[in-house]
Every structure is written in C-alpha cells, then in structure tokens.
Amino acid sequence: MKDYTFYTLVDFIQDDDFRDWVRGESRQEVFWLSFLDRFPDKRDDFLQAERFIRAASVRTDDIGEAEVRKETQQFMNQAMAYRPYRQKKNTPVFQRPRPLWSSLVLAASMLVLVGIGWYFSQDRKPVNYITTSHPATQPLVETYNNTTQPLRVPLDDGSVVWLSPKSRLRYANVFARTTRVVYLSGEATFSVQRRQQPFLVYSGRMITKVLGTRFVVRAFEQDRKMTVQVLSGKVSVYKAESAQIPANKEVKGLVLTPNQAAIFEKSDGNLTKTIVHNPALVTSRQQSPTFKYEETPISQILREIELSYGLPLQFDEQAFSHVKITADLSDASLPQKLDILCKAASSTYEITDGQIIVSRR
Known part of the structure; x- marks a missing residue:
C-alpha cells in the first residue's frame, strides 16, 4: 500500500496508476476521484500533476517549440524551488541538495525531456475542428477522448468537464481575466464554478454562456442538430452570428433553467426551446411531495x-x-x-x- 502522506508533485507524475487515471484508463476511478477528500493538503500538487500529464498526453494547437520549452522551464523552476526541508541561514549558496531530493529532481527532468522528445516526434497533422466564428486569442490545449468512458478534464478556474467518448475540447491552460472560453466538438457535461467572468462554450454556430452551473452540450459534426440541456442554474444560448454585431448590445437568444433544453437546427439555423427527455426533480427529497x-x-x-x-x-x-x-x-x-x-x-x-x-x- 502506497503512503500518500508525503507524496509530492513528482511522485504523482511518476505514479503509473495516477497517469492512467488522468488519461481515462485506470480501474481505480473511485479512489482517485475521492483522493482529495482524504488528502486535502495534496490538492495543489495533485491538480498541477494532473494538468501536466494531460498537457503532455494530448496534441496542442498553435503551440510551437519555443512555447513548449517555456512551459517546461517553468515546471522545472517550480520543481527546483520546492525543497522538502528548510535551508539554514548560514548554508553556503552552492551547497548540494540532499541526495533524495536530487533523485526526485533528476527524475522529473528525465520525465520532462522524454515528454519533449515524444511531443516533437509525433505526426503533427492538422485537426479538423467544428467551424467557429470566434478565433482563439491565446494558445490552446486540446483533449480528445478516445476511450469508451467519459473523461474528466479539470480547468484552470476549478470547473470540471466530463468529456464524452469521441469528443474534443480545446481550452486555455490559464483563462483570460475577462472571459472563460472553451471550444467543444462532440458532447460534454460541464460543472462550472461560479465566477464574475462569464464561461462561454463555442460549438460551431451555437454559443452557450453561463456564470456557474451544470449543463450538457451535444454538438457532434455529423449530427443535424446541436442541443444544450440544463441540469442546474441558468444558461443563455444564442447563435454565433448574433454575437458578431457590434451594435447588438442585447443578443437575442434563449434563457434556459433546469430541465429545459435548446435545439439548434444546422440546416436553417433555427434555435428553439423545449424540455429535456426525462426531467428530474429539482427539489430535495425532503421538500418534494410524496405524489x-x-x-x-x-x-x-x-x-x-x-x-x-x-x-x-x-x-x-x-x-x-x-x-x-x-x-x-x-x-x-x-x-x-x-x-x-x-x-x-x-x-x-x-x-x-x-x-x-x-x-x-
């Protein structure tokens, strides 16, 4: 049984089962989902390792060699800055670090170098994305779910996306200060942390805007229609063309509440409101009538x-x-x-x- 009490960022990255879980291939799904409940003090290292492994395992869009090496250098700087002991005031500047930490840093260095070699050895063929009228203003990371189970994708603001099989999500490692924007091709369930900055999901000609809630977007390229289903909170859905008009201060769209859905017909661009196929109770069991x-x-x-x-x-x-x-x-x-x-x-x-x-x- 592993002792996770003293687990560090490097330990998480080197843990085979943790890496498998991040990629959606682990059989220990329940264990890792409840890990932070048992070890809340490991949250920073856990999330940073998860982001690092995910970024190293997926293709990126518009990120060149210089950008990758910059991110790698930042990671190594953080690894070198973190020491499991306090340096005494009179310790010489060039004193060697303890052997154990030297091994960990060396292991992290090897892992990063191997990751860089793998990255640039891949066939960098362009990927066909859903057409969007909102070009990205910063480098994006892409996650594609090639498994048969939903894949958990954590975002910079604490939001979580459950990406369905054969679906693709593009997002920034760090969201901009004004808006939080992601691009979806396929299906995903979003659990968005409430913030002042709006959270926008671009899926072709349909845009979903929220501040914080849970909802499902389905937007496969081969489907004739796209849908948004609200699980909790409130969601605004509108066509991308409306957002392009500068003078259009009040965008015409639909406001959805729990158990409501929006359907966007690709053929004629029609956007309608309906209800989900099987509505669920929005009140607690204590508040709901017995019927x-x-x-x-x-x-x-x-x-x-x-x-x-x-x-x-x-x-x-x-x-x-x-x-x-x-x-x-x-x-x-x-x-x-x-x-x-x-x-x-x-x-x-x-x-x-x-x-x-x-x-x-």
Whole structure:
C-alpha cells in the first residue's frame, strides 16, 4: 500500500496508476476521484500533476517549440524551488541538495525531456475542428477522448468537464481575466464554478454562456442538430452570428433553467426551446411531495409538479379544480404523471417554448 502522506508533485507524475487515471484508463476511478477528500493538503500538487500529464498526453494547437520549452522551464523552476526541508541561514549558496531530493529532481527532468522528445516526434497533422466564428486569442490545449468512458478534464478556474467518448475540447491552460472560453466538438457535461467572468462554450454556430452551473452540450459534426440541456442554474444560448454585431448590445437568444433544453437546427439555423427527455426533480427529497393522492384536485397536483420539476406549467386553474383523483404517482416519470392526469381529466398537454401547456378537450 502506497503512503500518500508525503507524496509530492513528482511522485504523482511518476505514479503509473495516477497517469492512467488522468488519461481515462485506470480501474481505480473511485479512489482517485475521492483522493482529495482524504488528502486535502495534496490538492495543489495533485491538480498541477494532473494538468501536466494531460498537457503532455494530448496534441496542442498553435503551440510551437519555443512555447513548449517555456512551459517546461517553468515546471522545472517550480520543481527546483520546492525543497522538502528548510535551508539554514548560514548554508553556503552552492551547497548540494540532499541526495533524495536530487533523485526526485533528476527524475522529473528525465520525465520532462522524454515528454519533449515524444511531443516533437509525433505526426503533427492538422485537426479538423467544428467551424467557429470566434478565433482563439491565446494558445490552446486540446483533449480528445478516445476511450469508451467519459473523461474528466479539470480547468484552470476549478470547473470540471466530463468529456464524452469521441469528443474534443480545446481550452486555455490559464483563462483570460475577462472571459472563460472553451471550444467543444462532440458532447460534454460541464460543472462550472461560479465566477464574475462569464464561461462561454463555442460549438460551431451555437454559443452557450453561463456564470456557474451544470449543463450538457451535444454538438457532434455529423449530427443535424446541436442541443444544450440544463441540469442546474441558468444558461443563455444564442447563435454565433448574433454575437458578431457590434451594435447588438442585447443578443437575442434563449434563457434556459433546469430541465429545459435548446435545439439548434444546422440546416436553417433555427434555435428553439423545449424540455429535456426525462426531467428530474429539482427539489430535495425532503421538500418534494410524496405524489400520493386521495381525492385531490388535479389543479393542486399540477402546481406541485410545476414546483417539483421547476418547469412552467400553464393550465386553467378553475377548469381543473373540480376534477379530483386518487392515485400513486411516486414512481412515475414526469411524462407518465402528465399522461395519467390528462386521461383522468379528459385533457391533453403539449410542450411549447420550454413550458408545458395542459388543455381540456
């Protein structure tokens, strides 16, 4: 059993299983996901090693040899600056470091040199990205998930992206001060840390803008449509063409809340709002109703559904207040609940602009 109490940045980089986990190939997924809960003091070294391994394992875009060597030199400077002991005031300037630390620094040096050799030995063929009207203003790192499982990609601001298989994400090692921008081709689930700087996801002609929330973007090049599904918080979705107009201070787009989704049709550029396929409860179990009813007005049940799923629900309150039902809807999905209620009240429902409209026949 390894002793992680004294693990350093170099130890993480040299750990075979840790490297496999960063690349999405480890069988110890649960262990590494919960590692920082047990060793919170290792957070800085853990995250820095994760970024270093990921950057060394993926192709980069528009980063030349000078840039790579600059990043390498910065890493080595940090490694040399960190010592596991305090130097005494009267220690000579040219005193040799302790043998153990010398070995670690040497190992890090060898690892970096091997990484540089591998980087420049690769076939640097250009990669076809989703077309975007927003060119990057700084060098970007690219991560491509060639595994069969979602790949965890940590970002500079503490946000985390779960990149789906056969998906590609481009992002800056360090975000700009004004905005946080990433480029997605494929599908990913975003868990964005709340900051004052907006977080923008460019996926072809569709832009998703948030401050901090959880959402899913699907934008494969071969698909006829792109979608955004909101899991929590609030998301703005708009077309890239709208953002190009300088005088357009208020961009026309859609504002999505939990359980709502946006669909962008590539053929005609149409952007519409709807709801997700299987909405989830937005309230906690303690706050949610039991969905077990005995001679309860359907109007009351519909209001409880509206609050529990966070979706706007439009209906004639007076028309449904006289219809009562006895039923157990606790195990039913939202569509099933609505089907049962509409059947009992001789009514129908439809989804329009991200809201549910229930009408009497």
